[in-house]
Amino acid sequence: MTTPRPETLAKLTPVLTKRWLSPDAWRIGTYEKLDGYAALRKALKAHPDDLIQLVKDSGLRGRGGAGFPTGLKWGFIPQGDGKPHYLVVNADEGEPGTCKDLPLMTHDPHSLVEGVIIASYAIRANRAYIYIRGEAVHAARRLRNAVQEAYAKGYLGRNILGSGFDLELVVHSGAGAYICGEETALLDSLEGFRGQPRLRPPFPATHGLYASPTVVNNVGTIASVPYIVLGGAAWWKTMGTEKSSGPMIYSLSGRIANPGQFECSMGVTLRELLELAGGMQPGHNLKFWTPGGSSTPLLTAEHLDVPLDFESVAAAGSILGTTATQIFSDQDCPVYATYRWLEFYHHESCGKCTPCREGNYWMVRVYRRILSGQGTHEDLDTLLDTCDNILGRSFCGLGDGATSSVTSSLQYFKQDYLDYIEGRTAPKLSDKQLVGAH
Ligand SMILES: Cc1cc2nc3c(=O)[nH]c(=O)nc-3n(C[C@H](O)[C@H](O)[C@H](O)COP(=O)(O)O)c2cc1C
Numbered sequence: 325m326t327t328p329r330p331e332t333l334a335k336l337t338p339v340l341t342k343r344w345l346s347p348d349a350w351r352i353g354t355y356e357k358l359d360g361y362a363a364l365r366k367a368l369k370a371h372p373d374d375l376i377q378l379v380k381d382s383g384l385r386g387r388g389g390a391g392f393p394t395g396l397k398w399g400f401i402p403q404g405d406g407k408p409h410y411l412v413v414n415a416d417e418g419e420p421g422t423c424k425d426l427p428l429m430t431h432d433p434h435s436l437v438e439g440v441i442i443a444s445y446a447i448r449a450n451r452a453y454i455y456i457r458g459e460a461v462h463a464a465r466r467l468r469n470a471v472q473e474a475y476a477k478g479y480l481g482r483n484i485l486g487s488g489f490d491l492e493l494v495v496h497s498g499a500g501a502y503i504c505g506e507e508t509a510l511l512d513s514l515e516g517f518r519g520q521p522r523l524r525p526p527f528p529a530t531h532g533l534y535a536s537p538t539v540v541n542n543v544g545t546i547a548s549v550p551y552i553v554l555g556g557a558a559w560w561k562t563m564g565t566e567k568s569s570g571p572m573i574y575s576l577s578g579r580i581a582n583p584g585q586f587e588c589s590m591g592v593t594l595r596e597l598l599e600l601a602g603g604m605q606p607g608h609n610l611k612f613w614t615p616g617g618s619s620t621p622l623l624t625a626e627h628l629d630v631p632l633d634f635e636s637v638a639a640a641g642s643i644l645g646t647t648a649t650q651i652f653s654d655q656d657c658p659v660y661a662t663y664r665w666l667e668f669y670h671h672e673s674c675g676k677c678t679p680c681r682e683g684n685y686w687m688v689r690v691y692r693r694i695l696s697g698q699g700t701h702e703d704l705d706t707l708l709d710t711c712d713n714i715l716g717r718s719f720c721g722l723g724d725g726a727t728s729s730v731t732s733s734l735q736y737f738k739q740d741y742l743d744y745i746e747g748r749t750a751p752k753l754s755d756k757q758l759v760g761a762h
């Protein structure tokens with residue numbers, strides 16, 4: 325394991341993660357000792373519109389994958405419309421490789437609760453929900469406990485801290501479907517229906533939960549809000565780049581010495597993150613990686629110095645996504661990795677639209693053929709043609725995301741495919757697996 329140099333260590337900007345290593349960080353007492361709920365007191369004295377403006381000025385962009393400007397989203401909520409407004413926190417975190425929201429809720433759940441109260445006050449919502457993925461039992465337990473503690477201290481409920489503002493907060497566990505992370509499927513699931521995406525427009529800002537104005541934001545987005553309220557927009561913008569402001573939790577996994585979460589200013593590079601993570605495991609050399617989960621096109625060792633912000637990653641041909649960097653070495657096979665991701669997308673496809681439902685089903689079969697040594701050169705054209713019929717033609721982003729690793733692995737690693745087809749690489753799947761279980 326290599327030790328990071330001091331100048332690289334200085335790239336760490338612990339803001340959202342700053343309490344994680346404190347003893348009992350998840351308890352309200354610890355949270356209050358470490359600035360907790362000070363932002364709420366400050367926010368409740370401000371006009372809600374000024375808070376929306378503050379978040380706009382900070383340049384905060386959604387941490388759920390698409391990077392939509394948060395203040396702008398809050399500003400879309402119609403005011404004085406006589407309808408209930410809702411804040412829904414997306415804590416589904418299902419993107420393969422992503423591990424930033426669950427540790428945040430496990431270690432510092434009160435930062436999310438405080439963010440929820442401030443955001444609800446800003447958009448004039450008196451009811452908020454945190455939709456957490458079903459498997460995340462430990463995080464949900466910590467979160468529910470934090471909500472109870474916040475009620476007991478008068479941070480939630482009626483007339484919060486004597487401000488006249490009321491808020492009820494419900495933690496709802498989903499049933500573990502990746503599609504329920506897509507915001508409109510999440511709303512359907514929360515309403516008790518089968519989680520499938522809704523047609524847009526109308527957008528959740530006007531017709532969201534129970535057909536009322538709703539903001540859906542990621543855990544990291546909402547947990548950033550107390551820091552912006554306390555530190556100010558100008559301080560927030562001292563971190564990151566002009567268009568991608570603030571710190572970001574990058575989760576690193578794969579063939580590295582020290583996997584985990586590293587919070588750095590947006591625009592840090594993979595070369596720097598790898599140094600922070602102690603480098604590659606002995607005997608492994610970087611071959612390919614995802615900048616933001618498996619729905620983002622693969623990058624290679626050529627891209628080690630691409631700044632990991634929304635614009636620069638897009639310019640390099642990929643997507644920043646959830647900043648889940650999964651790192652693969654020269655001992656890993658991009659064809660097999662893509663096949664395993666496709667198995668996931670095929671399994672998680674909700675079946676509502678034909679391109680994604682059928683396309684992923686067939687692509688899994690083509691991969692099985694290639695990996696069992698029975699592929700043909702035409703299979704590569706079939707894969708690209710199928711991706712062409714999924715990308716931009718699917719009902720939601722799941723279909724689009726499924727094509728990312730297929731097209732990018734064919735772009736950078738066509739030789740690896742040809743080695744299976746032309747018999748230079750031994751088959752990875754048996755004939756039995758070729759048929760598959762479903
Ligand atoms: C298939 C799919 C899964 C998604 N999963 C998540 C998720 O687990 N968590 C999340 O915050 N956003 C997820 N999103 C993005 C949400 O639809 C939405 O953009 C996000 O919650 C908005 O929050 P933000 O503006 O704070 O980023 C997913 C999108 C798609 C298409």
Ligand code: SF4
Pocket residue numbers: 503521672673674675676677678680681718719720721722723724
């Ligand atoms: S793209 Fe896939 S997940 Fe999305 S609606 Fe269509 S079938 Fe469902």
